[in-house]
Amino acid sequence: MNGHAPGRPSWAELASPDAKASREFYCSLFGWYVYTLTIPEYDDYDIFTLGGVQGPEVAGMQRLADDAQPPSWTVYFRTDDILATVAAVKAAGGQELVPPMRVSDLGEMALCADPEGADFALWVAGNLKGAGVVDEPGAMCWVELACHDIDEARRFYGDVFGWEAVERRYHAPYTNLKLDGWSFGGIVDIDDLRRNGYEAEPHWIPYIWVEDCDAIASRAGELGGRVLLPPTDITPGRYAVLADPAGARLAVIAPGAGGLAEAR
Incomplete structure (x- = not known):
């Protein structure tokens, strides 16, 4: 990837209370490499890559500034006009x-929340265009919102980003999110997840493409993580939802024959 279209997910960022432990977990789980950027007037920032220090960027990590904040993954969506997008968020x-701010020469960011409180970030690319690789093993391939009111979420994000929502059915009703005819993520009913023992407030999570969902779920447990939703077959492939040792949630999927391409 040499850039991302406005309105599309472009980056995923982990907020961790223990950067060293998080580096060890994710590098062991996905085979990522990590290096640290020293940014003037900011804390150090870690970049996860595929294939070593020269490999393409897959995600970032910052240190939690407050121990009271929960560890989490944040999904970033690309925008060309951050002030206009923040205004659209408020209007909807x-x-x-977190108001729009410049992050050195990397770009501009803002942190927002939807009407149910699920947070997401906005990104105007500078020297960091976003993920340098997507839709490959070890990289982000999908994003997903879990919420109570799917109709309200469809309205809100449609107003803000111009997304189209399409109904699908995998193992349960599902909403695919599309922009310019291309599906990039979805919405799931959080109450359905809770009935399966998944306790969480409304949130976004990234999906990482893996080659063996069961092996990754097992490995996550060996490394101190937890399996929140066990490996399950759906039309696009086999997926699981995990928590890292600090509790940050993310999902993995091993696409089946035609899986993600068919979904998109």
Whole structure:
């Protein structure tokens, strides 16, 4: 990837209370490499890559500034006009959590929340265009919102980003999110997840493409993580939802024959 279209997911960022432990977990789980950027007037920032220090970027990591904040993954969506997008978030009923700010020469970011409180970030690319690789093993390939009111989420994100929502059915009803005819993520009913023992507030998570979902879920447990939703077959492939040792949630999927391409 040499760039991402406005309105599309472009980056995923981990907020961790223990950067060393997180580096060890994710590098062992996905085979990632990690290096640290020293950014003037900011804390150090870690970049996860595929294939060593020269490999393409797959995700980032920052240190939690407050121990009271929960460890989490944040999904970033690309925009060309961060002030206009923040204004659209507010007009549609969302909140601005962190106002637009420049991050050295990397780009500009803002942190927002939708009407149910699920947070997401906005990104205007500078020298960091976003993920340098997607839709390959070890890289982000999908993003997903878990919420209570799917109709309200469809309205909100449609107003903010112009997304189209399409109904699908995998093992349960599912909403695919599309932009310019291409599906990049989805919405799932969080109450259905809770009935399966998955306790969480509304949130976004990234999906990482893996070659063997069961092996990765087992490996996550060996490394101190947890399996929140066990490996399950759906039309696009086999997926699981995991938590790292600090509790940050993310999902993995091993696409089946025609899997993600068919979904898109």
